[in-house]
Each structure stands twice: as C-alpha cells, then as structure tokens.
Amino acid sequence: MHLKSLKGTGFRNLSDFELEFSPTKNLFHGGNGTGKTNLLEAIYYLSIGRSHREAAEDEHLIQFNKDLMRLEGAAEARGGEILVESALNKEEKRLRINGEPQQKLSELIGRMPIVSLSPEDDELCKGGPGNRRRFLDMAISQFSRTYLADLQEYRRILHQRNRLLFDIREGRADAGSLEVWNQQLVNCGAKIIRKRLEVIDDLKEMAGSRYMRISGGRERLGLRYHLSCKTEPGEGVEQAFNRALASSFEFEKRRGLTMFGPHRDDLEITIAGHRIRNFGSQGQQRTAAIALKLAEAEMLAGQLGEKPVILLDEIFAELDRDRGGFLVDQLEPDYQIFIATAKEEDVSARDGFRRFRVEAGRVAPE
C-alpha cells in the first residue's frame, strides 16, 4: 500500500500543506526543530488515529492558537483507493473513511498499515514491559480486528475487576462476586495470550535473521513470551491464570489491582541467551529494536498481503552510515518509505528520492 497525498492544517508547527508522495522513496530534510518529525507523526496519525509518540496527548497535536487540526490523505491500498479524513478539536475526534463518518476510531486500524522506526524505539529494549506489550499489540491489531476487539474487551473486564477488588477491600462488595469476573478475565486474557504466542513464533524467525544481517555478526536474537503467572509443566494458559488468581486473592485485594494477565506479561528479548534489557550494549539494543520493527513490517506484509508504509525518523543519526544505508537497501524497492533527517550528507548520498525541504514548519517539494 502507499500513501499518495497528504493535506494538513493546524497540525503541530506545520503551516498548511498539500503534498504528493512518491510510491517508493520520500525524504524530508531540514534542521532540527523544523517539523520533519511532525510530518511523520501526521502520517502515523492518519493511519492509526493516534500519535506514535508516547507522551503525546491528542490536544498537543493541534497548533498553538488554533482550535482545529485536520488531516486528509489518499492511499492506494489492497481494497482499492482509500481516502481518510481525520479532524480533532478540543472536544472531539472525527474520522471519515471514503466520505463515511466512522463511529469507532478502531475502524481505521489496519486499513493503512504502517510501521514507524524512530530513536524512541530504544525503549523497546531498554524500557519497561509496557513498551514491548504496546509493540506486540500494535503489530497484531493491524492485521487482526478480532485481537483488537479482544484487547478492548479485556481492558473493560480489567477495569471492572479492579474496581470490584477495591470495593471488596473497602467492605462494599462481596468477595463471592469476584469469581464471575475471574472467569471473564481468564477467557478473554487467554485468547490474547495465545495470539501473542503465535505471533512471537513468527516474529522470532524474521527478527533473528534481520538482526544477523544488520549486525553482520553471529549473535542470536531471541524472543520469548514471559507470562506474569507461573505455569507448571503440561499446564495450559487458562489453568495457570486461574490458579494465579485464586492463590493471590489476598495480595490483589490489598493492592486493589489485578496482578496477573496479558496486561502484566512481557516479551523477553535476548542476545546470545542474555536479557538485552540488562546486559545489552546500546548498539545491540538499537539494532535489536530495528530488527523487531523490520520483522513487524515483514509480518504485516505476509498477513495482509500488502506492504505497510515505513517511517524512518533520524535513523541515519542513530546508525553509522553503512548500516543506515543498508537499512534503506533492505527495504527497497517494495516498501513506500518516508525518511526524516537533518544530515545533509545523508541526503546527497542517496538518489531516487522525492525530496521535501522542511523549514520553520513550511514543507516544500524540491
């Protein structure tokens, strides 16, 4: 799939823009703070309905002194042409797909698959487990609507159950009523866990070979799903989950929180058998994050039958020249890529790109 055009108004620091993209290679260049990353963010927002920046609140996307942000993009996707219009003001978010107003923002996910690589991906290896769960959830949700629906239902059950634990602790509810929520949590949670396990099996191969190719070394990248509840040999996910909930009632009641389930699980990333979070060098961590993201792109392409759009933010600054070039070469020519970079030499070194110059929020094709 590829994004053909993007029109925007009131988005971050960007002046109103209307851009036509190359179906293969696009490059935004300009100094720091000019708005290159904001352009990538606009593309991401159009595809997913929220920012890929962790700290970004929706209202921060609206330009200072403006009331409204609007994006409109046309893409060529597997189902034909798709037109997405996204608008956001202080009160509400609006979404139209091919002119049809959409009630649920989740309708958008997976229609325009996308994978973003940015310096913030370092958190994937260095940061807390939430980063890795988000990575898995986003990767899977883009090709499985069922998974996305299960996630939403799970969150709802979790909220209900946490509230009930709290009420039980405060003596406002009866401990007996917890059981029905346990059953809901386990049924829904087990579906999520099984899907994650299945996907990790796929990702493991792809990320492993990507890692070897990028690092040029012999170190093995490993992925393993880490359950928050301990399993006995021969025990299924449901059983282990149920047992954990049953044996930790007092603990959970004290905390007023559900301590087991897919919302507490982790994806363990290892290099040569060692956990990268504790033992990996910065270079290893970065290479592993890139390998994971590329594996995500490859997996999405396989699952959806079309290649996702790839965003590369300052990736040249993060890897040495040879590796950066290698990265782009790995993606060419099948993927539509958008690169944002501040380094002029990266730009001049590469041809075949449609270039856009970004200066103080203004974007112009060269």
Add this chain to the structure above:
Amino acid sequence: MQYGSPALSRTIDELMKLPGIGRKTAQRLAFHLLKSQPDEARALAQAIIELKDRVRFCRECFNATEQEVCGLCRDPKRDPAMICVVEEANDLLAVERTAEYRGLFHVLQGHLSPLDGIGPDDIRVRELMERLGRAPVREVIVATNPNAEGEATAVYLTKLIKPLGIRVTRIARGLPVGSDLEFSDEVTLARALEGRLEL
C-alpha cells in the same frame, strides 16, 4: 446559562437530565415546545405524569405494566416453564418482536458493573431465584447483552441456577441473517466461529 426566562431554563435543565440529551438538543426541544400548540405541550406533560402514576413493574417479571402482574405473565398461552432473562424492558420488546418465543420473561433492570457500583443485590436476581423456587421451570435462557458486563451477569446467573437442576442456555452470538459470509465483519465472524454448533 441565562435564557431570559426561569421557566425556559428550568425546562432545558430538566430535559438535559434525560439520557442522550445534551444542552443543544434540550434547547431545541424546549423551543419546539414553546412554539407548539398549547394542547401538545399539555398532552406531553400529562403523559409523563400518568407514566409515573400508573406504570409500575410487574410483581413477577419486572416488565413495565399498569397491573400488579403484567399481560405477558397472565397470558395462559405462554409456557411458564421457560424464562428468558433480559437486562432491560427494551430487550424484552426486542425478543417479543421475533414472535418466536412463547415463554415468560424476567427483566433484571440492569447488569453487573462494579464500575457503576452495581452488584448482584442491585439487580433483580433475588426475585428471579424466588420465582424459580416457586414455580417449576424447565429452562432459563440468558439473553443479556454480548459485552463484558452482560457476559459476567450471564456467568453469575448460571452459577446460581445450574445447581437447581434447571437447564440454563445462552443466546448465540452470530451472523446477521441474510448476509454473506464474505461481507461480515471479522469480529462478528470470529465470535460466530467460537460459538459454532455441532451438526
């Protein structure tokens, strides 16, 4: 907000207490009433007063009725050995529209939802259990909504009723009739697969 008339702002404030009505809609309705014929507004007011005075909940099934026991519960043609449990009276009407169901109903008047402070004692569960103890019931069909709260309520009822030796069934989650498989949305189809039946 100032509307230049206390009566007008009071009407708007009262209308805004209704579900699904925000300030704008309330204003539109209030101005509509203001412009309408005097009889029309009076008829509405009268209907609301009578609604509260006359309508109550059926002693048996908690459906809305003007009698002690509702028409459905008194109908000799209905099968009293079958009870369909729904969350709200609206859901009862939906099942009735099918014209396929010949048993009785039980309206829970809610679902389990700790977030809203609603536990088993806040919905008509105790009344259902009393009913099951009074009359011989063969089957209870649980027709709560197919969402987290509805499912939890269904599981809760099953745990209570099954030990009485009464058959408990749950309505299926499935595909809309007359639709093509290829056009149905993935989530509905996945749920239908989960709930597949042996042929």
